[in-house]
Amino acid sequence: MVGAAAAGAQPAATEAATGAGAGAGADRVTVAVAAGGPGQGRIDWRALADRAPDLVLTLGDLISPPSAGGRDDPVAAVAQAYDRLGRTRDFRRLVAQVPMLAMWGGREYGAADLGRALPFRAEAKRLFLDFHAHLPDDTLRARPGLFYAATLGAPGRRVQILMLDTQWFRDPWAVAADGRVAADPGAERRLLGDLQWAWLDRRLAEPAQVRLLVSTLPVLPRDLAGARWAAMPAARLRLAHSLRASGAQGVVLVSAGPGFGAFYGHDGALGYPLVEMMIGPMRQASDHRATDPRARAENTAPGAPPAGPLRRSPALTGAQLGLVTVDWPAGQVTLTLDPLDGDGAEPVRRTLSLADLSVGR
Numbered sequence: 001m002v003g004a005a006a007a008g009a010q011p012a013a014t015e016a017a018t019g020a021g022a023g024a025g026a027d028r029v030t031v032a033v034a035a036g037g038p039g040q041g042r043i044d045w046r047a048l049a050d051r052a053p054d055l056v057l058t059l060g061d062l063i064s065p066p067s068a069g070g071r072d073d074p075v076a077a078v079a080q081a082y083d084r085l086g087r088t089r090d091f092r093r094l095v096a097q098v099p100m101l102a103m104w105g106g107r108e109y110g111a112a113d114l115g116r117a118l119p120f121r122a123e124a125k126r127l128f129l130d131f132h133a134h135l136p137d138d139t140l141r142a143r144p145g146l147f148y149a150a151t152l153g154a155p156g157r158r159v160q161i162l163m164l165d166t167q168w169f170r171d172p173w174a175v176a177a178d179g180r181v182a183a184d185p186g187a188e189r190r191l192l193g194d195l196q197w198a199w200l201d202r203r204l205a206e207p208a209q210v211r212l213l214v215s216t217l218p219v220l221p222r223d224l225a226g227a228r229w230a231a232m233p234a235a236r237l238r239l240a241h242s243l244r245a246s247g248a249q250g251v252v253l254v255s256a257g258p259g260f261g262a263f264y265g266h267d268g269a270l271g272y273p274l275v276e277m278m279i280g281p282m283r284q285a286s287d288h289r290a291t292d293p294r295a296r297a298e299n300t301a302p303g304a305p306p307a308g309p310l311r312r313s314p315a316l317t318g319a320q321l322g323l324v325t326v327d328w329p330a331g332q333v334t335l336t337l338d339p340l341d342g343d344g345a346e347p348v349r350r351t352l353s354l355a356d357l358s359v360g361r
Helices: 010-017 045-050 074-086 089-097 121-131 194-204 233-246
Strands: 028-034 055-058 100-102 148-152 159-163 210-215 251-256 262-266 274-279 320-327 332-339 348-353
Touching: 028 159, 028 274, 045 089, 055 159, 074 089, 074 121, 159 194, 194 233, 251 320, 262 332, 262 348, 274 320, 274 332, 274 348
Parallel strands: 028 055, 055 100, 159 210, 210 251, 251 274
Antiparallel strands: 028 320, 148 159, 262 274, 320 332, 332 348
């Protein structure tokens, strides 16, 4: 039944949003981040639970892709996919044990490329909220979009989580002749929408020592194929201006990557270094993605990961998840790309000093 799997996490997630739940008063707080990714492979929910995080963030594409017949009734196909996920034993155990915050990807939305032009987006939103009934913002059903915020911890040790919705308000992607997402420099192109931009500005003015700005699309990279902020450069520039103008400290970008994970950085973006942890999928892409034109609009980049000028680490391929660990006594935030394949790959880490994540430091 849709919603049954997530219902057990409701009290803990609500407490986390008010600062009274997971991580409150603790010297260390760990947030696990997972993106389903393309393909049809199984997601190892048990591995996620084994990390014993205080909170789980999911960045979409958790449900299985619809069958060919699902194109005739896409809403029913999405509902059936939720039902399959809700009957997955390890997923049910995870949400019963750990608070979870979720954002939709292209599969949950119903189409990866249409954005606000999707004709059944209201139905897709209803299905998402029915399934993820534990989300902390009780205004989500009454207003457009799915953006929302949560906090962990008490004043002085507060982690703010800003979940951006890159589906509801976005103009459809410009598409190149080969079917891939193309960059569109038009200043009028919308990604977040005015309502969400205003909300983001207000939230950035709230007190917090660490802010996880969470996007289902890569933000800093300019050299990736597939859906990305750089495909709408005016929106990407506006985000940089909003972050800089707010004077907000402790901003760390967290995003879902196109088939691999890596760290990106922009040293002068905010008056302090801006770091992005781009997380690869928990499931790996299947071979059909190289030839299926319907898949090309999704956030995927077949082939070797590009080493662009803003990349600050080796790329991690294979199934993986992200970990954000805040160590308050040490004054550090450790970001980890944690491999799950068991093939001997080493985790990729980046440790940031809280003292360095503020303007003028």
